Amino acid sequence: MAVKTVLAPIPGTFYRKPAPDQPVFKSEGEAVAVGDTVGLIEVMKSFTPVTAEEAGTIVAFHVENEDPVMAGEPLYDVEA
Numbered sequence: 001m002a003v004k005t006v007l008a009p010i011p012g013t014f015y016r017k018p019a020p021d022q023p024v025f026k027s028e029g030e031a032v033a034v035g036d037t038v039g040l041i042e043v044m045k046s047f048t049p050v051t052a053e054e055a056g057t058i059v060a061f062h063v064e065n066e067d068p069v070m071a072g073e074p075l076y077d078v079e080a
Contacts, residue, residue, distance in 0.1 A: 001056075001079050001080060002079070003059055003078070003079050003080075004054070004078050004079075004080060005062075005074045005076075006038075006050070006052075006053070006074070006075050006076050006077070006078060007072050007074055007075065008041060008050075008070065008071055008074075008075050009041070009048070009050070009071065010041055010043060010071050011041075011043070011068075011069060011070045011071045012041040012043035012048070012068070012069065013041065013042045013043075013066060013067070013068055013069070014039055014040070014041055014050075014064075014065070014066070014067050014068075014075065015040040015041075015042060015047075016038075016039050016065040025037050025038055026038050026058055027058070028059065028060055028061060029057065029058065029059075030057070030058055031056070031058075032052040032055060032056060032057070032058060032078060033052065034052055034053065034054060034055055035051050035052065036051060037049050037050070037051055038051065038052055038058070038075075039075065039076075050075060052078065054080050056078040056080035057078065057079050058076055058078055059076075059077040059078065059079050060076065060077045061076045062074040062075060062077075063075055063076075
């Protein structure tokens with residue numbers, strides 16, 4: 001199995017939760033399917049979903065909830 005690092009498509013603030021009082025979209029060790037939302041990136045009150053491009057298992061997150069990210073920065077690793 002290969003591990004792929006998923007990169008931030010745009011700069012902004014990364015959110016692992018849909019709202020502060022909600023659980024995270026996905027956790028380490030959890031399975032993801034193509035199209036599953038893994039997080040959101042917010043830029044000036046506009047939210048862009050970060051969706052899984054391939055099925056697999058999330059191995060590790062490189063950023064936490066509300067961390068600032070730059071375009072091309074690693075967000076998480078997925079084992080396919």
